[in-house]
Amino acid sequence: MTILKNILIVLLLAVCTTAFCQKEEINAFEKQNKDLLKQLKKDFQAKPEVNMTKDGYFYIVLTKKDNKVSRFMLRDESGAPLHDGFIDKYQSISGGYFFIGIKETASNLIQYGVVNLKGSQILPMRFHYISHRLACEAGTYTNSSSNYWRPASEEVWATTVYAHNGAPSHTVFYSADGTRAIHEYDGKIEEYKGAYWKLKPDKSATNANDKALLTNDGNIIFPQQYYGFFIESSGMANCIKSESDGLKLYGGKMLDSSISTVEVPAIFNDVTYNKTEKNIKIKIHRDEDYQVYDPGTSYTLSFKDNGERLFDRGMYKDVITFYEGEGYGKPWGDLYMGLAAKHIADAEQTKMNNCIKTLKSNNEYWLPIKNPDKYHFDAGTISGMYTSSMIYLEKYINNTNVADDDPTKVRARKVRGQVATSKNTFSSKLEEYGVALRTATTKNVQREANIAQQQAQQQKATNDLVNSLTNLLTGGKK
Numbered sequence: 001m002t003i004l005k006n007i008l009i010v011l012l013l014a015v016c017t018t019a020f021c022q023k024e025e026i027n028a029f030e031k032q033n034k035d036l037l038k039q040l041k042k043d044f045q046a047k048p049e050v051n052m053t054k055d056g057y058f059y060i061v062l063t064k065k066d067n068k069v070s071r072f073m074l075r076d077e078s079g080a081p082l083h084d085g086f087i088d089k090y091q092s093i094s095g096g097y098f099f100i101g102i103k104e105t106a107s108n109l110i111q112y113g114v115v116n117l118k119g120s121q122i123l124p125m126r127f128h129y130i131s132h133r134l135a136c137e138a139g140t141y142t143n144s145s146s147n148y149w150r151p152a153s154e155e156v157w158a159t160t161v162y163a164h165n166g167a168p169s170h171t172v173f174y175s176a177d178g179t180r181a182i183h184e185y186d187g188k189i190e191e192y193k194g195a196y197w198k199l200k201p202d203k204s205a206t207n208a209n210d211k212a213l214l215t216n217d218g219n220i221i222f223p224q225q226y227y228g229f230f231i232e233s234s235g236m237a238n239c240i241k242s243e244s245d246g247l248k249l250y251g252g253k254m255l256d257s258s259i260s261t262v263e264v265p266a267i268f269n270d271v272t273y274n275k276t277e278k279n280i281k282i283k284i285h286r287d288e289d290y291q292v293y294d295p296g297t298s299y300t301l302s303f304k305d306n307g308e309r310l311f312d313r314g315m316y317k318d319v320i321t322f323y324e325g326e327g328y329g330k331p332w333g334d335l336y337m338g339l340a341a342k343h344i345a346d347a348e349q350t351k352m353n354n355c356i357k358t359l360k361s362n363n364e365y366w367l368p369i370k371n372p373d374k375y376h377f378d379a380g381t382i383s384g385m386y387t388s389s390m391i392y393l394e395k396y397i398n399n400t401n402v403a404d405d406d407p408t409k410v411r412a413r414k415v416r417g418q419v420a421t422s423k424n425t426f427s428s429k430l431e432e433y434g435v436a437l438r439t440a441t442t443k444n445v446q447r448e449a450n451i452a453q454q455q456a457q458q459q460k461a462t463n464d465l466v467n468s469l470t471n472l473l474t475g476g477k478k
Helices: 002-032 034-044 306-312 316-324 333-359 379-397 407-474
Strands: 047-052 058-066 069-076 089-093 097-103 110-116 121-127 129-133 139-143 146-150 156-161 170-175 181-186 188-192 196-200 211-215 220-226 228-231 236-242 248-254 263-268 270-274 279-283
Touching (some): 002 034, 002 047, 002 058, 034 047, 069 089, 110 129, 121 156, 129 188, 156 188, 196 220, 196 228, 220 228, 220 236, 236 263, 236 270, 263 279, 306 333, 316 333, 379 407
Antiparallel strands (some): 047 058, 089 097, 097 110, 110 121, 139 146, 156 170, 170 181, 188 196, 196 211, 211 220, 228 236, 236 248, 248 263, 270 279
16 A cells, blocks of 8 residues: 555656646746737737647647637647637647537537647548547557557548438548548447447447447458457457347457468357467357367358257346246257256356455455445355256256267266356355355444544534634634
8 A cells, every 4th residue: 555655646746747847838938928929819809828738849729708608729839820710629639739629500519620730731620530540560559457469550540420411420541641531431430449440330220230340540350240349368359240139159360360361250159269279269159168160161050949049148047948848858958957057056156256255355345235236146046056957967967868978968967067066165155155244244333433433523623623713703702
């Protein structure tokens, strides 16, 4: 805690020092340019203010009220216009650029453009969204504390004009100088993982396959034919197709083509890249083992019945309902019911483990006590579903209509062992929860007493201050 506090103090001092230095420089500039600022104020009947860009350049903002609404004019340090006329919005960005915007009368939206410190227009004010993307080399980068891989890209301006007058939203990627349209697409863009874009239409139906994945500078990685995307730290980009019933199918390819140029079609339950073995692996159905993808093999996705399809969708309760009803008597029904019951129990067990972990933490032990709904788990479901899973799996293992060396029976025996272990440890987990809850409850009583004491002390200090001020103002008279 002391180390963190010292770091925060150092950072705060650094920020304050930088701000102080900038203020000193601005004050010096204002003194040296009094006549210029006075003249600008007189010429435009607007209040001048000197600012500094992140790159250390001075610029002048003239502000005036128009029906109680502030409008702005931008000038360089010599007073020359960066843009003619007043605008409604502006923002200085790195590289000596400014986003400038003016409000549309009809839609009340802001139309943005870009100018630079030399007063040159990079982009006209006709875009509803603009993002400046710098050039980058191919390689790893960090986003939200995770490492990813990105391809090389050039410097661009990513722009979108939103849908209007019956026309769809339109996205254009412009060159760094704004003179050349590099890529353009119908649809809106959304930043993804800090170095990619998702391109999507204005309106998207449930389970629609209508999105594209683009590079930082607008090149197509996957065309506008997918439900969604997922990028692994390995550099594998997954493309996801959605079936009409919500079943998600995965495909993908390596972003770094020097590793692999193989593209896997979106027909699998999962696709991943194994860094250790240096190959792409696929999983055809949920809970099956991964296998190495062979580009020369023709793969087809098929299901024994709707129960297996429901299982692949993760609809575990519906799997049990199906095989206890419509699919009753199917030889593989017990297998899928056993697997489904395990998933249901595991999900509740995860909630329980999270609750125990929080109750035993040093700083957050009180959260499950104050917010029980957020840390709720059903112990009966855990115990009951593990028991049901063992019964279903045992029935399948003993099914004489399935050979003992059948891979599904091997799988069933393995899973049954896992379920037995989980069921046997559940009682100790439940006891661990009880001890953790009692301990946390005791600690929380003391915590709330301390909070109440601190609040009382703060209130007393406030009252004493008010009384002191009152006595000072009234001269101690009543």
